[in-house]
Structure formats: C-alpha cells, structure tokens
Amino acid sequence: MIKTINIFFYLAVALFFSACDTEEKPSRVVLDFNENWKFMLSDSIDASASAYNDSSWRVLDLPHDWSIEGAFGKDNPAGTGGGALPTGTGWYRKTFDVPEDWKDKVVRMEFGGVYRNSEVWINGHSLGQRANGYISFGYAIEKYLRFNGEDNVVTVKADNSRQPNSRWYTGSGIYRDVKLVATGKLRIAPQGTYVTTPAVSADSARVVMDVEVINSHTEAKTLKVASEIIDGAGRSIAFATTARSVASGQAVTVQQQMTVKDPQLWSVEKPYMYRVHTRVYDGEEKTDDYDTPLGIRYFEFDAEKGFSLNGKPMKILGVCLHHDSGALGAVVYEDALRRKLGLMKEMGANAIRTAHNPHSSVLLRLCDEMGFIVQDEAFDSWKKKKVKEDYHTDWDAWHMKDLQDFIKRDRNHPSVMMWSIGNEIREQFDSTGITITRELTGIVKALDTTRPVTSALTENEPEKNFIYRSGALDLLGFNYKIDAYEDLPNRFPGAKFIASENVSGLATRGSYDMPSDSLMHWPEAFDAPFEGHDDYTVSAYDQVTAYWGATHEETWKVVKNLDFISGVFIWSGIDFLGEPVPYPDYPARSSYYGIVDLAGFPKDVYYMYKSEWTDTPVLHVFPHWNWEEGQEVDVWAYYNRADEVELFLNGESLGKKSKKEGEFHVMWRVPFAPGTLKAVSRKGGKVVLEREIHTAGPAEKLQLQPDRKSFRKDKKALCFVTVDITDKEGNLVPDADDKIYFEVTGGARIVGVDNGYQADTTPMKAREKNAFKGKCLVILQSDGTGEEVMLKAKAGFGEETVISIR
Known part of the structure; x- marks a missing residue:
C-alpha cells in the first residue's frame, strides 16, 4: 500500500x-x-x-x-x-x-x-x-x-x-x-487579478490593476490591498495601496493605478517581463499574496496597414500548433514545450495559434518569456458537430462557463493579442451564427476589452457568412482560399484581416517524388479516389497539399505582398498525432502537415521559412545524394542573403542559379553520380555559405546527440537525444531503417521514442525503435536525484554507443 x-x-x-x-x-x-x-x-x-x-x-x-x-x-x-x-x-x-x-x-x-x-x-x-x-x-x-x-x-x-x-x-x-x-479567508479570487496598460509611451506606462477579493469570514471586513510592480531585476518600481470594506460572504473588486517610468516594452525580439505582486491584509495580518505577469506593450490592427507592435509595423509570422508533444502524448512538460517553441523561433516564427482549444498555462508563460504573439483559441465547434461526440454535446451546459474561465485565466499574458472564439465553425453558414457570435463576443468583452475578437472563417462571400454578418468580430480571420485574399477589402469594406490558417502542405521527412515541379492535391477532392504510396509517405518537396490548401511558397507569396493582411498562421508548425490526411486508413496515425515532423526533426521546407523569416544566413540543399546511377534528381536550394547559388558535382560546376521575383528556391535537374554535391552561395561575388552532401556508404555507426549536457535536479526535466545512423565517415545514411535498442541506467528513464514516420506503429513507450530515413529520437526524464545517466544504443551493425548525461 x-x-x-x-x-x-x-x-x-x-x-x-x-x-x-x-x-x-x-x-x-x-x-x-x-x-x-x-x-x-x-x-x-x-x-x-x-x-x-x-x-x-x-x-x-x-x-x-x-x-x-x-x-x-x-x-x-x-x-x-x-x-x-x-x-x-x-x-x-x-x-x-x-x-x-x-x-x-x-x-x-x-x-x-x-x-x-x-x-x-x-x-x-x-x-x-x-x-x-x-x-x-x-x-x-x-x-x-x-x-x-x-x-x-x-x-x-x-x-x-x-x-x-x-x-x-x-x-x-x-x-x-x-x-x-x-x-486566508480574506483572499484574492481564483484568476481574480486583471492587469492592463491603457496608456504607454517611451517615457511612461500607466498600469491599471483590478483585484477581486473574497471575504469568507462570518463578519464584514475592512481590507487593504497593496500592489507593487517588480521589474526583471527584482526591483520594486511602483506601488499602490487601497482600503475597502467587504461584507461577509461577498466579493469586492479593487482598482489600482501605478506608473512605470521609462518602461521596457515587451516585443517579440525582446520580451521584457515585469510582475505585479499583490498582498491582501486584514488589519495588520497578511492573508493572501499573488503574482500577476505584466508585459508592457501596445499594438494595433489596421484595415490598410496590417499589424503594428509598439508602433512598429510588422507581419505576424505564425504557426498553428496542437497541444500534444508527439511521443509524450498530451502530457505537459515545460522542456518539451520549450523545445517546440525553440524550433519555431529559430525558423523565424513570432506567433502561435493555439489550435483549436485552450492550451496549457505553461505554454502561454513560455510565449511571454520567449516572445511569441498568441492567437488564443477557445472552440473547434459550437452547437453543430464535426464528429459524433465532440463539444457540441456539452455546448448548452458549459460554453459560457468555459469561455469565461478561459478568458480570465489567460488575459494577463502579454503574448495573447487575439481571442479566437472558433475554428471553421459550421454556424457561419446559417443565421444561428449571428446570435451565437454576438453572445460569445459579449462574454469576452465583459472580461477583456484590450484585444480583438476573431474567428477562423472559411466562407469569404459576405452575404453567406453569418458569423461576419453578426457585426461582432473585430478582426476577420480567413482560412485558405488565398486566391481571394487580394479582393477581401472590396468584399469586406473597412474590415481588418489575418490569415488565420493556411497551406495544409503534406510531407514526410526525407521522402522525395520526382519531378518535383508537378504540384498535386492529395486527394483532389473530398470524395475523390486516392491511392498515394504503399508506404504511406508523401514527398518532402513543396509540391503536395490537401485539396483545400496551397503550397508553402504559393501561400507566402500572397501573404508577404499584401500589407492589409496582418499576418499568417501556417497549418501546421509541427506534425501532431491524429488527422493523417491524405491517408485515412490505418496504419497512418499522425499528421503530414508539419513544417517539423512529430519527432521534432525539421522537414526541408523549414529552411524556406528560415530564409524568408530571419536574417540568419541560410543555404539548405536537398535531397540526399544516394540514388540509382544516372537517375535524374531534382536538387533544390533554399537560400538568403546572397545573389546566387552555384552547384558542383564532384568538383564540376553545374551552373549558377538565382531566384526570380516571387520565387523562394532554385532547382537543378542532375543525373546522379556518386560522390559529393556542393552548393556555394555568393553575394557580390563573395562566398556567403557552403554546403556539401555526400553519398553515404553502409550503416556502421550510431551517433547520439543529447540536447543538453546535464539534467537539472527536477523530476520533470527532459533530455531529447537525436540518434543518427551514419556510415564510417559520419554521413547520415538516408534510407536506414534499422531497429535501435536503448538501455538507460542512473538517474533517468526513457519516456518516449519516435522517428517522425506517420505510419510507424511501434508503441511510443517502447525501448526500441526503427530509425526512419536514418534518424530516431529517444526522450529521457530525470528522476530528480542528479545521478549520472548512461544511455546505451545498439543496432544490428557496429558497436554499442554510450553517452553520459550528468
């Protein structure tokens, strides 16, 4: 027991x-x-x-x-x-x-x-x-x-x-x-603080703090609420004290105002955080204290100019994320969320859409700290169902309470800049959409008026969209149908816009179909017959989308050049469990939409975004260089900060290529010969970057790359270990699918294994996993003791590989 x-x-x-x-x-x-x-x-x-x-x-x-x-x-x-x-x-x-x-x-x-x-x-x-x-x-x-x-x-x-x-x-x-x-019995109500910054300038910021206090004593009380603003260095920089009486069994809301001089503004580049420390006193006795996050910033959505943050025009560069973490399932680990967000940040994303439900408060805290704008989404369905037992069965009893609790929990996070009340809601097609939209918007506005209310819509004909016709939305979100974007201001005069979900590109990391310039919808339509590939893969060139979508490059070309589109959220940032379009049948069991696969390994298109969304020099050349002799191979390169890329095969130049207006990659069609493929990017004749891909030999080694050298003494700490199958020279073997066996001793245990393959049916908690396209992932969780961890990996070739994590 x-x-x-x-x-x-x-x-x-x-x-x-x-x-x-x-x-x-x-x-x-x-x-x-x-x-x-x-x-x-x-x-x-x-x-x-x-x-x-x-x-x-x-x-x-x-x-x-x-x-x-x-x-x-x-x-x-x-x-x-x-x-x-x-x-x-x-x-x-x-x-x-x-x-x-x-x-x-x-x-x-x-x-x-x-x-x-x-x-x-x-x-x-x-x-x-x-x-x-x-x-x-x-x-x-x-x-x-x-x-x-x-x-x-x-x-x-x-x-x-x-x-x-x-x-x-x-x-x-x-x-x-x-x-x-x-x-104590005189206390701050659950989610009972609300901080806003109604006036912000370079010289000062006015901070308004609402504190709801509940009195559970049997007699009335005179309370004192004392709040102070603490800066990032731990210094108290502003203070307010308020006295108020409250009857037994009642609540009272105290409003306080403070001024921060020379504020440091929260931005996606520098997400500076303050906090408000609030104390409640019954006479001289302190009965409660509470910290509220505070980020000082101001933003605007404009019908013509799009989005600006702290007066600086910028494009919201976002991704949609579901809440699972691959092999870890739905369990919330801060380290797993930090890894996901870190991958998106390195790619250049500055925004997250919480598809299609409230995510954990841990995610929002990390978005505050790491500098992400959040479109915070409440519902995927209202009264009309999408699947048999979804939220529509609970709508009447719970939607008001759920929405209120959602807003109150998240409204103090500076990263949250939009409330989404629904995703592709079916009530947009009939008059019930008017009534419900007005009701939901009213609930939101009763609790927070500092952010726009939006909804992710699919109907872009105004007379047919009843959610739009409610007149209640502050910001119109449109999913897909990018060909209509340019005409949106004419169809919806005076409206403000965001591309709330786009692309639905499909890809399996490391799989390639040629010719790569043949674009495909898989399937062609909802009821169209579809076969695909016997191994349940999809080409990783940017050439395959769901029938309602468009390629990554097609979408970005449109959104990039329309100033009135405030930003875009790509579907999706990372593969997720479930929804395995285009393959409806088992064993396909996770999505193909991600820019990054389920194991956290970037697909090639990751580098298209990195080349467009960051100033970091990029030169990414693909695919691998293991093919049949003489086979024509489409070689793509994503690059930036350069005028041209020159490609070499075994030292012989295959020519220089430059992107034309509206293009985001260059391509060569190359007859395969084993050896070395080399790409060189140049600007003004000077070399910017060089990349080489070598024909790999047989699998001989396992390379283990942990994402950290040591565990902190925390039972929730994770370490993500990438496993590569390489030849004797250290080149990744691109078609290796050998089974890898893992053993861990010391102060950690294995909590997940994955390889990013959407149709792999090995349990996520197993101690072995087949590599996919030469790669595998094993996730370790600390036991909190700080004891040295030894991870051993063994395949059917070469020697056992061992690494130590202290």
Whole structure:
C-alpha cells in the first residue's frame, strides 16, 4: 500500500522558496500536488468512496496520459483521426494529510486540465464535474478536509470513452499539473487579478490593476490591498495601496493605478517581463499574496496597414500548433514545450495559434518569456458537430462557463493579442451564427476589452457568412482560399484581416517524388479516389497539399505582398498525432502537415521559412545524394542573403542559379553520380555559405546527440537525444531503417521514442525503435536525484554507443 503523502514536507519546501522571494512570510501556499497518485484504467468500477481499496493500483506521478501508453490499433474507437490510440475511463486517487493550521484556511485543489468528462471527490464528497478536457478548473475543499493526522483521499474520474470526440489526438487523463492552494479567508479570487496598460509611451506606462477579493469570514471586513510592480531585476518600481470594506460572504473588486517610468516594452525580439505582486491584509495580518505577469506593450490592427507592435509595423509570422508533444502524448512538460517553441523561433516564427482549444498555462508563460504573439483559441465547434461526440454535446451546459474561465485565466499574458472564439465553425453558414457570435463576443468583452475578437472563417462571400454578418468580430480571420485574399477589402469594406490558417502542405521527412515541379492535391477532392504510396509517405518537396490548401511558397507569396493582411498562421508548425490526411486508413496515425515532423526533426521546407523569416544566413540543399546511377534528381536550394547559388558535382560546376521575383528556391535537374554535391552561395561575388552532401556508404555507426549536457535536479526535466545512423565517415545514411535498442541506467528513464514516420506503429513507450530515413529520437526524464545517466544504443551493425548525461 502506498504511503500517505505528508503535506508538511512540501509545505516546508514551498515556504523556503517563497521566503527567498520576499522578506515577508507568504500567506498563500501553493503546493505541487503531482506526486504519488494511484491509477486504474477501468470502465466497470466506482472508486469514489474514500475507503475504496486501491492497494493493487499502479503508482505514478502526474501529469499523465494513459492513451499514449497504449498500443496503436485500427480498432481503437478514436480512429486514425484521434491517433489510433486507446481511450476509455481512468481513475486516479491520492491519500494525503494536511497541517492543523489549515483549519482556518481556504483550500483549493486546482487542475490544469483533465481529459475528459471529469468528476472529483474529496473524502467521498463529489466536488463537481467538468466536461471540457482543455479547461483549467478548481474546487474549494476545506469543508471536507480531515485533520488531527487523519488521511484525506482525493479521487478523480476521467471518462474519455465516448468516441470519437475530436478530429485530432486528445490524450486521456490528468495530463496537466495539479496544485493545492491554501490562503486566508480574506483572499484574492481564483484568476481574480486583471492587469492592463491603457496608456504607454517611451517615457511612461500607466498600469491599471483590478483585484477581486473574497471575504469568507462570518463578519464584514475592512481590507487593504497593496500592489507593487517588480521589474526583471527584482526591483520594486511602483506601488499602490487601497482600503475597502467587504461584507461577509461577498466579493469586492479593487482598482489600482501605478506608473512605470521609462518602461521596457515587451516585443517579440525582446520580451521584457515585469510582475505585479499583490498582498491582501486584514488589519495588520497578511492573508493572501499573488503574482500577476505584466508585459508592457501596445499594438494595433489596421484595415490598410496590417499589424503594428509598439508602433512598429510588422507581419505576424505564425504557426498553428496542437497541444500534444508527439511521443509524450498530451502530457505537459515545460522542456518539451520549450523545445517546440525553440524550433519555431529559430525558423523565424513570432506567433502561435493555439489550435483549436485552450492550451496549457505553461505554454502561454513560455510565449511571454520567449516572445511569441498568441492567437488564443477557445472552440473547434459550437452547437453543430464535426464528429459524433465532440463539444457540441456539452455546448448548452458549459460554453459560457468555459469561455469565461478561459478568458480570465489567460488575459494577463502579454503574448495573447487575439481571442479566437472558433475554428471553421459550421454556424457561419446559417443565421444561428449571428446570435451565437454576438453572445460569445459579449462574454469576452465583459472580461477583456484590450484585444480583438476573431474567428477562423472559411466562407469569404459576405452575404453567406453569418458569423461576419453578426457585426461582432473585430478582426476577420480567413482560412485558405488565398486566391481571394487580394479582393477581401472590396468584399469586406473597412474590415481588418489575418490569415488565420493556411497551406495544409503534406510531407514526410526525407521522402522525395520526382519531378518535383508537378504540384498535386492529395486527394483532389473530398470524395475523390486516392491511392498515394504503399508506404504511406508523401514527398518532402513543396509540391503536395490537401485539396483545400496551397503550397508553402504559393501561400507566402500572397501573404508577404499584401500589407492589409496582418499576418499568417501556417497549418501546421509541427506534425501532431491524429488527422493523417491524405491517408485515412490505418496504419497512418499522425499528421503530414508539419513544417517539423512529430519527432521534432525539421522537414526541408523549414529552411524556406528560415530564409524568408530571419536574417540568419541560410543555404539548405536537398535531397540526399544516394540514388540509382544516372537517375535524374531534382536538387533544390533554399537560400538568403546572397545573389546566387552555384552547384558542383564532384568538383564540376553545374551552373549558377538565382531566384526570380516571387520565387523562394532554385532547382537543378542532375543525373546522379556518386560522390559529393556542393552548393556555394555568393553575394557580390563573395562566398556567403557552403554546403556539401555526400553519398553515404553502409550503416556502421550510431551517433547520439543529447540536447543538453546535464539534467537539472527536477523530476520533470527532459533530455531529447537525436540518434543518427551514419556510415564510417559520419554521413547520415538516408534510407536506414534499422531497429535501435536503448538501455538507460542512473538517474533517468526513457519516456518516449519516435522517428517522425506517420505510419510507424511501434508503441511510443517502447525501448526500441526503427530509425526512419536514418534518424530516431529517444526522450529521457530525470528522476530528480542528479545521478549520472548512461544511455546505451545498439543496432544490428557496429558497436554499442554510450553517452553520459550528468
């Protein structure tokens, strides 16, 4: 039987770190409540009673996604659209005790997200249910707690058995963090702060802070709210104090104003962050304190000029991201999200669209810190369904509460600059779209008026688009149909525009079909017959799209040259589990849309964006150089900061090429001969970059490249290790698909393996994986001890390869 979790230990840790941050003893205690839960996957039990015997259950730490632990299968009810992974009903239980001095506290258990249809019990008392698996929520538990050393039991049921309920992979279970929060009875309401900067200049910024305070005492109270702005160096730079009375059982909102002199503005290049530290006092006793993120910036969407940030015109260069992290499933790991965002940032992206649901608060914090503009999206469906069991079944009961909680949770993040109330909503085609759009926009505006409300639309004929006809949107988002973009200002006079979703290019990393200049829609239409390739691959040249899409180059050419289009969000930044267009049938089980594959390995088109979206010198030449003798091979080069590229084969020049207006790559058609392909970019006759590709020999080595040299002492820390199969000279073997076996010892464990191939059905939690196109990924998670980690990799050739991570 698992040992009862002693809250006193975690309380001591929380107090220590809080004391390091402020001189005063903290009055709000926030505990990481993720460790030592019990889990059982079962549709047939009722484990809600506190005395239920869970002694045989599995012990694990949260966050947790049971679906990603399962086997891929064609009969799993979520279908290939849901990632072809199992779902079902899961139960979680945790036994804990609480300090005696919490008898006079308000105690909340807060969940970042539970997928799906959750219900929570404390000591057998039902606290409530939540249908939406993407919404953060919490419950007050103090009146049900047991003291005097007695055990408390929290039980969570997650029912993801109704399928299909999504067009993509959702994950299952308590897949985001759980926290336990204790405050005084005079306290800041959950998500009860709201900070805005209504006046910003180079000399000063006016900061307005709304603080909602709840009084749970049996008598009225006179409270004091003290807020101070802390800069990035930890210095207090502005302060405000307000006194107010509040009746028993009531809430009051206190508004405070402060001025920051010579503010450092938040931008995508320099995302400077402040914070507002707020304290609540009952007389001289501090009863609560809370930190609110603050980024000082101003922005504008203009019908003619597009978007500007802090007065500087700029194009929003965005990608759409789903919430999963490949082999890790839906589990939220900060290191995994940082890796995803880092790949996008290096490519030149400055914006993220949270397709098509609220993502974790961790992602938004990282967007604040790393400098991404966010289009924060609430819904993929309203009352009209897209799949049988999607959100339309919960719309009437939950949409208002879900939207309110979503806005309140995210409105203090400076990265968030747009609220999207829906993606390709079917109500845009009938008059119900008018009523619902006005209702949803009203809910948003009641909680935040500082950002535009938008929706990702597909109908670009005004008289047919009822969401547009509501007159409620501040910003019109249009998906696809790029040929109509130039005429949008004529069709929608005075409107402001953003390309909310575009491209839907399809590709499998390392696979190539020639000739590369034949553009294809796979399939040609929704009901068109389609065969594709027997191995479920798609060419990685920018030549294949879904029937509704356009190539990356076609799309960027349009958006780049239309100033009134504020920006673009590419579908999609990274491959995701589920929605395996163009292949509807198993074993295809993850998407082909990404600029980066599911394992985090860039596809070739990544470098087209990097050449266009950054000032970093780029010269990317592809494909590989292992072909049949004499075969004609289309050689592409993406480049920038140069006038021309010259290509050489085994020292012989194949000619110089330059991009013409509206072109984003150059191409040579080259009869294959083994050896070395070399590209040289020049500007004004001077060499900018050189790149070589060598014909690879047989597989002889495994090269392991960890993304860090050491683990921090944190049980959530990850290390992503890239495995390349190379020949004896170190050249990647581009067609290698050998099985690689992994073993880890020391202070970490393997939590995922992947190779980016959309039809690979090896479990993501296996200890072996076939390479795909010469590459594989293994993900390690620290156990928090700091012990040295040894990772061994072995294939059917060469010697075992070992690396150390300290």
